[in-house]
Amino acid sequence: MIATVSRHAHFNAAHRLHVEAWSDAQNKAFFGACNNPLYHGHNYELIVALTGPIDPISGYVYDMKVLGDQIKEHVESKLDHKNLNLEVPEFAQRNPTAEHIAAVIHGWLRPHISPELKIKVTLYETPRNFVEFND
Numbered sequence: 001m002i003a004t005v006s007r008h009a010h011f012n013a014a015h016r017l018h019v020e021a022w023s024d025a026q027n028k029a030f031f032g033a034c035n036n037p038l039y040h041g042h043n044y045e046l047i048v049a050l051t052g053p054i055d056p057i058s059g060y061v062y063d064m065k066v067l068g069d070q071i072k073e074h075v076e077s078k079l080d081h082k083n084l085n086l087e088v089p090e091f092a093q094r095n096p097t098a099e100h101i102a103a104v105i106h107g108w109l110r111p112h113i114s115p116e117l118k119i120k121v122t123l124y125e126t127p128r129n130f131v132e133f134n135d
Ligand code: NI
Pocket: 015, 033, 034, 040, 041, 042
């Protein structure tokens, strides 16, 4: 029997979306408020979903307390209350879009969770806009 278990977390962070090769006018037109040269914040909502077999003994797919601790250690500690462009090396050369942040979060968690479990990262940048990144 296969099931999916999910853990909800959140973090606050600042960013700026900008493409060096584009003019300031192009950047502003494309990224709008997210291009603000002085940065701006988002309240990110994160859902990490693990899909895999239900252990016949415990009845769990995964221990949610462990998952919560792993998200704290490997994700929240690196992103919460940070300027993503300036303080997170993964975004020094890469635009901190929700797409890229979700992919980076997936990459941080993947080595710590058994390969038999599929990981799906869902990241809300605003209540209406979210991105999904899967294995
Ligand atoms: Ni933004």
